[in-house]
Amino acid sequence: MQQLERLMREAGEAVAPAAGMRPVGAPSEPVEAEASRMLHICNACRYCEGFCAVFPAMTRRLEFPAADVHYLAHLCHNCGACLHACQYAPPHEFAVNVPRTLAQLRGQSYRRHAWPRALGALYARNALALSLALAAALAMFLLLALALRGSLWGAVAGGNFYRVFPHALLAWLFSAAFAYAVVALGVGVARFWRELGPDAIGAACAAEAAGAAATLRYLGGGHGEGCNNEDDRYSLARRRFHHATFYGFALCFAATVVATFYDYGLGLPAPYAYTSLPTLLGIVGGVSMVLGTLGQLRLRLRREPLQGDPAQAPMDLGFIGLLLLVAGSGLALAAWRAGAAMPALMALHLGAVLALFLTMPYGKFAHAPLRVAALLRNAVERRQPRRLGLADE
Ligand code: SF4
Ligand code: SF4
Known part of the structure; x- marks a missing residue:
């Protein structure tokens, strides 16, 4: 020994x-x-x-x-x-x-x-950046609603969202914010990949990495019993809550895509019935996100402190909190869309979604594309024989 x-x-x-x-x-x-x-x-x-x-x-x-x-x-x-x-x-x-x-x-x-590099400094003060982005986005939508309707209170005929904010304005604003997030994160991932040197990616590598990411294979602890959270006990709770959050987010995104197709492809503008596909996708996705984020929040607060970087705790908690606000406000909007609170709820939901898009490249969300890139690299490397060049490899 x-x-x-x-x-x-x-x-x-x-x-x-x-x-x-x-x-x-x-x-x-x-x-x-x-x-x-x-x-x-x-x-x-x-x-x-x-x-x-x-x-x-x-x-x-x-x-x-x-x-x-x-x-x-x-x-x-x-x-x-x-x-x-x-x-x-x-x-x-x-x-x-x-x-x-x-x-x-x-x-x-x-x-x-980070891209642009100067904005990488936002990670160091991510909770502040996130709070400011949320406050600014909320203020913008509240003021816009006041300017367009004169009030944040009062039922809207048919629960029609676009009588509060014009459809074209929302489509352009959110498309631009989302496209910016995709480009900024994409540049970061490309830089990460380039630093490791060129390597060809085969279909089998892509499938292995996608499988590991989609199942969160490495939150299984290697034996399938799960992670350690607050102590030596194993639990699959973290993997399950992570899945609920991720797939809930994916369903909400799918709801938006289907609604866009209904509007532009089929000429069927929102709002849609509770039994329609976009609304069902949104409700199931929203409930899944709320359960997932609440579970993650609880686990995060109880986690053994030695496992993480204390400096990043505000970023982690802020990101989970923002996802919870996005999902909760979306569900509230769906539930009370015919009520007098609809304009205020809509401003709250849109402000939270815009803040999420704007802070995606400078907060916890960045872990997702970089981890997928690392899993892909791992799948590539695993298929390279004699990587060390040793005789007994
Ligand atoms: S903490 Fe990270 S390095 Fe350690 S076992 Fe878990 S995934 Fe692997
Ligand atoms: S982390 Fe695991 S592999 Fe590394 S020194 Fe400790 S027991 Fe060994």
Whole structure:
């Protein structure tokens, strides 16, 4: 055992390069260097190899340059299993805490891959940025409703949303905000991919990555029993609430797409009956999002603090809270669309959705496309034989 610990200590110390000898692409930020130190220790230990994709990806490397530690950070789903299983976790002198270090690295990576780069600073004050975006969007829709209708109160004939805000205005505004979010996130993912070097993506790789993302395979803890949240017990609750949130969001998005088709393709303008496809998709999606976000909020507040980066807690909670506001206000709008509160509810819902779109590229949402890119990279790498070039690989 002492012999093993000596070897591991040496592995961790070996990553400290001599002055002026830093190889190209070597970790330069303290958190990158810490991740590299830890991964050298893990590479000697390998106890957690079966937990997730991070450890097998780590064993395909002997060194951990900056681009690679960022890649491994996004491959990590922060399930916490390797912290609770680690015999070298604090208070051990090796102080190995993979989930926290990779979470800190993701925080840095979000800023590094932000587009435009200057707006990457918003990650550091994400809760403030999110609050300001929400306040500004809410104020805009409330003032607009007052200007167009003279009041925020009063039933609208037929519960018709477009008698409060013109359809064309909403279509242009939300299309532009969504397109901006897609472009900004897309540029960030492209930069992330480029840093890792070119690699061909086959259909099998895309299918494997899509499957891992859609099922949240790596929130299963490697044995299918789930994650650690507040202690050593395993639970699938996090995976289930995450699924409820994600698929609820996808259903709400589908509701918008179907409604757009009804309007432009079939000439059937909103509002639609409660039994219509867009309304049903929206209601089921909204309920799923509310349940998913409430569950995630509860788990997040109870999670073992050592698993995460305390500096990112406001961003995580702010994002979950905003998703809850989007879903809750959407359901309230559907329930009371014929009532006097409809104009105010509509301003609240539209303000929350606009704030979500505007902050997508500078908040927690960025973890989704970057993680999918990391899963895709992992699927590509797994199909590359003899990656290390060792005789016994
Ligand atoms: S996290 Fe700990 S137990 Fe797991 S591989 Fe690393 S050093 Fe070993
Ligand atoms: S926290 Fe979970 S997903 Fe992340 S490296 Fe550890 S075991 Fe893997």
